[in-house]
Amino acid sequence: MRQRIRIALLIFSFVLMPVTFVYISCPLITEGASQGIATGGLLVFTLLFIGSLFVGRLWCGYLCPAGGLQEIYARINGKPVTAGWLNYLKYPVFLGIFGSIALAVYSAGGLWVFDPFYQTGNGISIDRPGAYTLLYGQIVFITVFALLAGRRGFCHTFCPIAVMLIIGRKIRNLVKWPALRLAADAERCVDCGRCSRACPMSLDVHGMVRDGRMENTECILCGECVDTCPEGAVGYAWRGRP
Ligand code: SF4
Numbered sequence: 393m394r395q396r397i398r399i400a401l402l403i404f405s406f407v408l409m410p411v412t413f414v415y416i417s418c419p420l421i422t423e424g425a426s427q428g429i430a431t432g433g434l435l436v437f438t439l440l441f442i443g444s445l446f447v448g449r450l451w452c453g454y455l456c457p458a459g460g461l462q463e464i465y466a467r468i469n470g471k472p473v474t475a476g477w478l479n480y481l482k483y484p485v486f487l488g489i490f491g492s493i494a495l496a497v498y499s500a501g502g503l504w505v506f507d508p509f510y511q512t513g514n515g516i517s518i519d520r521p522g523a524y525t526l527l528y529g530q531i532v533f534i535t536v537f538a539l540l541a542g543r544r545g546f547c548h549t550f551c552p553i554a555v556m557l558i559i560g561r562k563i564r565n566l567v568k569w570p571a572l573r574l575a576a577d578a579e580r581c582v583d584c585g586r587c588s589r590a591c592p593m594s595l596d597v598h599g600m601v602r603d604g605r606m607e608n609t610e611c612i613l614c615g616e617c618v619d620t621c622p623e624g625a626v627g628y629a630w631r632g633r634p
């Protein structure tokens with residue numbers, strides 16, 4: 393039931409993308425910042441980062457519209473991602489995009505205005521001809537990576553938001569304050585491998601359980617492994633250490 397609700401939330405979030413995409417669009421955040429405007433997108437990014445300090449990449453697992461689109465594409469190309477070095481492409485992409493935002497803020501002499509509805513009509517992203525171009529551009533991008541790389545290919549290879557959340561998660565791990573994590577009991581594991589096959593991020597969850605290392609930067613805390621394990625060997629936990 394939890395997984396059905398999760399997939400429904402993700403797909404609903406994708407369907408809402410014509411309304412919401414301005415709030416997760418890096419180019420529009422940069423454009424606003426270059427005029428000294430703190431946009432709604434910048435506020436959303438800030439909230440996502442703060443959230444990642446406590447719930448890691450839960451956003452990716454339950455609410456991201458790009459995740460919803462990729463859940464649909466996983467029915468077409470559901471092969472596990474074994475992209476190797478391509479997994480690291482998202483880090484220079486993150487540096488390029490977030491570096492541009494920082495540069496835009498610097499050139500504007502700071503952020504002087506807060507406009508949560510920047511480039512929207514009454515808060516809705518698509519309110520005029522031409523606005524679709526940006527949305528379609530983002531969808532094409534996600535499509536190419538998801539269809540070529542495999543299951544959640546865009547998350548693995550290109551998404552700068554993923555890197556932002558990974559940084560939040562690393563800080564959390566460093567400080568070790570209580571946060572949402574995966575926990576496992578290796579003694580219960582019967583080595584069936586179902587958790588690894590179910591993982592949308594193509595992680596070797598079985599190996600993680602056996603090694604007692606449930607912390608993985610690519611884990612989106614979706615809970616597929618939790619709900620798939622027939623022995624209840626994997627679960628969610630709220631604790632300070634992995
Ligand atoms: S390890 Fe489990 S919670 Fe993490 S992404 Fe894979 S299935 Fe989801």
Ligand code: SF4
Pocket residue numbers: 580581582583584585586587588597598601620621622623624625626
């Ligand atoms: S699904 Fe559960 S029992 Fe099967 S390999 Fe994974 S942790 Fe072990």
